[in-house]
Amino acid sequence: MEEKVVLVTGGSRGIGKEVALKFAKEGYNVVTNYVSDKTDKEKLQKEFEENGVKALVLKADVTKKEDVENLVSKAIAEFGKIDVLVNNAGITRDNLLIRMPEEDFDKVLETNLKGTFLVTKSVTKYMMKKRCGSIINLSSVVGVVGNAGQSNYSASKAGIIGFTKSIAKELASRNIRANAVAPGFIETDMTEVLPEAVKENIHNQIPLKRMGTAKEVAELIYFLGSENSSYITGQVINIDGGMVM
Ligand code: NAP
Numbered sequence: 747m748e749e750k751v752v753l754v755t756g757g758s759r760g761i762g763k764e765v766a767l768k769f770a771k772e773g774y775n776v777v778t779n780y781v782s783d784k785t786d787k788e789k790l791q792k793e794f795e796e797n798g799v800k801a802l803v804l805k806a807d808v809t810k811k812e813d814v815e816n817l818v819s820k821a822i823a824e825f826g827k828i829d830v831l832v833n834n835a836g837i838t839r840d841n842l843l844i845r846m847p848e849e850d851f852d853k854v855l856e857t858n859l860k861g862t863f864l865v866t867k868s869v870t871k872y873m874m875k876k877r878c879g880s881i882i883n884l885s886s887v888v889g890v891v892g893n894a895g896q897s898n899y900s901a902s903k904a905g906i907i908g909f910t911k912s913i914a915k916e917l918a919s920r921n922i923r924a925n926a927v928a929p930g931f932i933e934t935d936m937t938e939v940l941p942e943a944v945k946e947n948i949h950n951q952i953p954l955k956r957m958g959t960a961k962e963v964a965e966l967i968y969f970l971g972s973e974n975s976s977y978i979t980g981q982v983i984n985i986d987g988g989m990v991m
Contacts, residue, residue, distance in 0.1 A: 749799075751825040752971065753777040753818070755808055755865055756835030758785045760934035761884065764960035765832050768968045770797040777821040777828070779806040779813075779835070800825075808835045808861030818868040827876055830971035831869045833862040833883045833906075838936060840895045851898045858902035862909060870913075874920050880971045881917075881924040883910045885982060887990045890928055903928075907982050914980030923979035925970050930986025931957045954987030 752769040756762040757778025766776045776794045778801070780787075787803050794801035802824050806813040821828055836858045839850035862883055873879030888896055889903025907926050914924040931937055931948050937957065940948070949955055966985050969975050984990055 749825075750774045750829045751777065751821070751827055752830040752832065753821055753828045753865075753869060754832040754834055755779055755861070756781075757803070758782070758790060760936065761929070761932060761960045761963050762832070762834040763790075764964040765834060765967050766794060766801075767797070768961075768964040769830070769971070770794045770799045770801065772968065772972075773797075773799060774830070775799050775825050776801040777804075777817070777825070778802075779804050779808070779817050781805065781807045781835070808865055809856045811864055814861075814864045814868050818865070818872070822872055828869050828872055829879060831866065831873075831879070831881045832967055832971070833865055833881070835861055836884060836902075836936075838896065838899050840899065842895055843897050846898060854898040855902050855905070858899070859905040859909070862906055866909075866913065870917065870922065873922050874917070877921045879917075879920075879922040880975075881910075881913065881922065882967050882970045883924070883926045885910070885926040885928045887928050887930045887984055887986050890982070890984070891990055910982070911980050918979060923970075923975070925975075925978060925980065926982045927963065927966055927970070928982050928984045928986070928990075929958060929963050930984070930989040932963055933957045933959055952987040952989045956987065958985060958987060 752774045754766040757766040758780035766778050791801045791803045806817040883906050885906045886903040888900045910926040
């Protein structure tokens with residue numbers, strides 16, 4: 747069988763790492779990136795390769811076009827194609843609107859939304875040549891319903907939904923699917939920083955009474971990347987313990 751290749755942005759930790767590990771366990775070669783100097787690149791590469799696949803791990807900032815083009819061209823040079831793209835890299839800079847510095851608005855939009863645009867544009871070129879591909883973008887339930895203190899983040903995640911639906915329409919004729927995943931609260935570094943009282947309040951809003959795990963999100967993303975979801979495109983799929991119905 748032909749080897750498949752997944753590119754997951756922000757695969758150093760959290761949801762991105764679990765997604766990359768899930769694809770590796772299923773036999774996909776993995777390409778991933780990160781931005782912080784704290785990441786142990788060699789250790790991360792080994793963790794993916796322990797599953798018997800090849801992995802390419804690079805430092806590349808999704809907000810920088812040169813970094814993105816370098817990441818994608820190295821992936822193509824190494825593996826010849828990208829079958830599945832997961833736009834996962836993302837950040838929060840929470841604050842009430844009235845206190846939000848302009849830089850925090852720009853930084854979140856630049857990373858979450860423009861980063862998704864830059865990586866997708868670069869990868870799509872190669873998917874179009876193969877007339878095949880699946881793109882999964884990380885949105886959030888707050889991109890659907892909004893959240894006080896997250897106007898920048900919610901705007902970026904709502905933007906990702908519009909972006910996903912538009913490219914799903916543009917790329918369907920080339921047999922490329924695009925879907926968005928909208929997690930609720932998932933246990934990662936991003937939610938670890940929340941005060942205990944806020945976490946307690948969150949649990950009370952979730953019918954399943956707990957946060958989700960990165961593994962649970964990875965299972966959904968793997969399904970959307972695989973041929974088992976071959977008739978699903980342009981959708982936003984919530985994974986939130988029933989928080990938003
Ligand atoms: P996380 O644990 O904070 O990890 C974020 C990842 O993104 C890291 O690998 C980080 O790399 C990378 N990253 C950040 N900025 C980057 C940049 N400019 N260029 C390249 N990589 C960058 O986050 P998470 O909780 O796993 O979230 C992953 C995605 O799911 C995000 O898009 C987030 O918005 C979305 N999401 C999360 C939740 C949740 O509850 N956790 C809910 C809804 C949606 P470094 O390690 O190098 O910093």
